Amino acid sequence: MSGRVADAVVLSDEEQVFLEAQVRRHKAARSLSDRCRMILLCAQGLQSKEVANRLGVHEHTVGKWRRRFVKDRIEGLTDEHRPGRPRTVSDDQVADVIERTLHTTPRDATHWSIRTMAAESGLSHTTIRRIWTAFGLQPHRSETFKLSTDPLFVDKVQDIVGLYMSPPNRAIVLCVDEKSQIQALDREQPVLPMAPGVAERRTHTYIRYGTTSLFAALDIATGAVIGKCYKRHRTTEFLDFLKKVDAAVPKGPDVHLVMDNYATHKAPSIKAWLARRPHWHVHFTPTSASWINQVERWFAELTRKQLQRGVHRSTTELEADIAAFIKAHNENPKPYKWVKSADEILAAVKRFCQRTEQTLCAEL
Template sequence: MGDSRLQPRVLSDVERLTLQGWANRRRTAQGIAMRARIVLACAEGGSNIAVAARLGVNRGTVNRWRARFLRDRLDGLADEPRPGVPRTITDAQVEEVVVRTLEETPEGSTHWSKRELAAKVGISPSSVLRIWRAFGLQPWRTETFKISPDPLLIDKIRDVVGLYLAPPANAVVFAVDEKPQIQALERTAPVLPMLPGTPERRSFDYVRHGTVDLFAALNVATGKVIGRLSAQHRAVDFRDFLEEIDRQAEAGLAVHVICDNLSTHKSPVVHRWLVAHPRVQLHFTPTYSSWINQVERWFAELDRRCLERGVFCSLDDLKTALEDWIKHWNDSAHPFKWTKTADQIIERICRYCSRISGPAH
């Protein structure tokens, strides 16, 4: 017969249900799920060796948790408090790290490094880094912002966002902008292709073969783009591009064009053309707010997928690549989905202005 001391008492209904719930948890073999399985297996009878073989654990592990359960029941399966190594960093040192990071800068520098601050406080650099992580501090990072000084900021935001979220009936909306000075860059050495474990490599220096300007009009409803290449981006070039938009837009529809505040967009030659073409109406984004123009998102795709890693041996190569990419985009075009309402944007700008206008600023 087995040793009766190794057999747990009969489980109560509450204990059995609790153990079964713990046993079904997806935890590691060292967690409470395995401990519950050990006790349940012991309750079915059998020696430590038999239970250990059945569950694939060490015999000593079965003995430990069986004995703990006999002594303390369910409470015995919990982890006992572990004192660990005494703290070597005091609360005062933690506070000093946070306060110095937020309110001081080292002499001759703009921000603290972990080693400089560690030497100042008298702790290790890794301890400084752990404190920074705990408090969400990243003194090596910085971000930029620009609050638009446009006196018509709110009106323009409501106008542009309204065209995105609720475009007028019997109308087409285009987000329009220029991408000037696109460079035809050729690397001074052949590009080395990607290999397993090695990324594509290219020389850092290049030869420039000229530049070209790209006018683009993104149909916000379909995602299709009207593009036009030009040697410059003068007022007459913008007028010619408006004519191209007017020609390609479906007859009978009003044409709403979203553009920025570039002086060429407001020149007399453009104004005269708009008077002669009343179905075309310009809507201007707020000053310093190109982020609100959806065509900028398309330009980001153009940079990432066509220009950033492109190699162009001549200006003609660049023009061909741009025309081909626009055609490829239009073959599978999809619109960008605008989600923020005008009120949400204005509220966020107000919150940010409140933060930067406080006493600390």
């Protein structure tokens, strides 16, 4: 008895070129390139068994793709759509999880966790994770905010951002502020150094050896910093720091100071000292808007690199390390690039206020 006659494979020029191109492509799917090799060999007149022996596959696999190609040509070499496993979670269940997450809390906690929501809803914790991920819900996270209530908020933002993005010609713009109550801390037990596979370890308890306050002025054009530590941060110390800044900056150009509304900055003696220097101009930041003062960004860098993990057994050691950090920074200073215009900042604040108002109205 004769066996089943295999379907003859005859290729057009376009099909020949496409199949050979898929075989040569490095990024083609392995399954597709293997099927193309089968069809090319079948087109040479080889039987399915011979093709299977050459490629190391089963004879029935070659026969399957031979028949698919003869019937549907190139389209027959692609995988058919597979519906997959039927859904076990309905839209109503998903909506119920989202509703509970947004508008309720568990009896024994302030926010839902994946497993408490799973126990409450009767779904698996992996299903809850997928739902929260799909809708961007993160109940474990919480952020803080504070809106400025300064009646001159818009004017001050436009003024200071204008200084950053378009400073006056031949003028010096300095961002001034103080970082008060910097603590000289040591751990109660020795710090265990880092080792391969082991992070640095330290006790959570500490011994405090006093505090110091740092006054700093950041030149936005160069990134250089003028800084000095004081035991206290009163008007007397601030006036002494302004005199240090006056001695450090070149004589002649106008000096623009960006400062916050701390009472020390507005003391009568400070006003009198500035009044005797008409080329000095003060720009006060809006209340509750320290983010607009660029020196705060430098303070964050100082904290991260020097203070956060530093060990100091006296304020003298602490002040020496701060002075060394300033000196090293000024050897290769880099200015911070301000990219947000005043209009963009105000528009973002407006959108946030509108969203907050809508949320409060919805809850009421």
